[in-house]
Amino acid sequence: xxxxxxxxxxxxxxxxxxxxxxxxxxxxxxxxxxxxxxxxxxxxxxxxxxxxxxxxxxxxxxxxxxxxxxxxxxxxxxxxxxxxxxxxxxxxxxxxxxxxxxxxxxxxxxxxxxxxxxxxxxxxxxxxxxxxxxxxxxxxxxxxxxxxxxxxxxxxxxxxxxxxxxxxxxxxxxxxxxxxxxxxxxxxxxxxxxxxxxxxxxxxxxxxxxxxxxxxxxxxxxxxxxxxxxxxxxxxxxxxxxxxx
Numbered sequence: 001x002x003x004x005x006x007x008x009x010x011x012x013x014x015x016x017x018x019x020x021x022x023x024x025x026x027x028x029x030x031x032x033x034x035x036x037x038x039x040x041x042x043x044x045x046x047x048x049x050x051x052x053x054x055x056x057x058x059x060x061x062x063x064x065x066x067x068x069x070x071x072x073x074x075x076x077x078x079x080x081x082x083x084x085x086x087x088x089x090x091x092x093x094x095x096x097x098x099x100x101x102x103x104x105x106x107x108x109x110x111x112x113x114x115x116x117x118x119x120x121x122x123x124x125x126x127x128x129x130x131x132x133x134x135x136x137x138x139x140x141x142x143x144x145x146x147x148x149x150x151x152x153x154x155x156x157x158x159x160x161x162x163x164x165x166x167x168x169x170x171x172x173x174x175x176x177x178x179x180x181x182x183x184x185x186x187x188x189x190x191x192x193x194x195x196x197x198x199x200x201x202x203x204x205x206x207x208x209x210x211x212x213x214x215x216x217x218x219x220x221x222x223x224x225x226x227x228x229x230x231x232x233x234x235x236x237x238x239x240x241x242x243x244x245x
Contacts, residue, residue: 060112064101071097
C-alpha cells in the first residue's frame with residue numbers, strides 16, 4: 001500500500017466527517033417531511049465515514065498480511081535455490097520487504113488508530129441520535145397528548161397500541177456493511193419501517209408544549225402519568241453494525 005493511497009483515504013474520511021457536521025441551523029425544525037433532511041445528510045455521511053474506516057482497516061490488514069506472506073515465500077524460495085546468485089537475490093528481496101514493512105509500521109499504526117477511533121466515534125454518534133429519536137418517539141403526557149409520539153389523534157387521551165407505536169416510531173436501522181456504498185438509514189419519510197408517508201407532521205404535534213412529557217409503555221397500551229416514566233427508557237441498540245465480523 002502506498003502512502004498516497006492511505007493519505008487520500010484518510011483525507012476523504014475527514015472531509016466526509018466535517019461535511020456531516022456542517023448543517024445549517026435554519027434548516028432545523030419540527031421533524032416533518034423535508035425537515036428530516038439534516039439528519040438524512042448527517043446519517044448518510046456518517047455511514048460513508050464508517051465504511052471508509054472499515055475499508056482502511058481492511059487495507060492495512062491486507063497490506064501487512066501480503067507483505068509478510070511475500071517475505072515467507074521469498075525465504076522458502078531462497079532455501080530451495082542452488083544458484084548462488086539467485087539465492088542472494090532472494091535473500092535481498094526478503095531483506096527489502098522486511099525493511100519496508102518495518103519502516104511503515106509507525107505509519108500503519110497511526111492510520112489504524114485513526115480508522116478505529118473514527119469508527120468508534122461514528123458508531124457512538126449514531127447511537128446517540130438513535131436514542132434521542134427513539135425516546136422522543138415514545139414521549140407523551142396526560143394533558144397535552146404527544147410530543148413526537150405517533151397517535152391516532154393528537155387530542156386522544158390514550159396511546160396507540162404498543163405494536164402501532166413501535167412500528168411507526170421505533171428506530172429500525174439497516175445494518176451497515178463494509179461495502180463501498182453508503183447505507184440509507186434515514187429517508188425523507190423518516191426511518192425505515194415508518195408507515196407515515198411524510199414523516200411526523202404538525203397534526204401529530206400539539207400547539208402547546210408539555211413540560212411533563214414522559215415515556216409510553218413499550219409493552220402495553222396504557223397511558224403513563226405526568227409524574228415520570230413508569231418503565232426504563234428504551235435505548236436503541238446496534239445502531240451501527242458491521243455485518244462482516
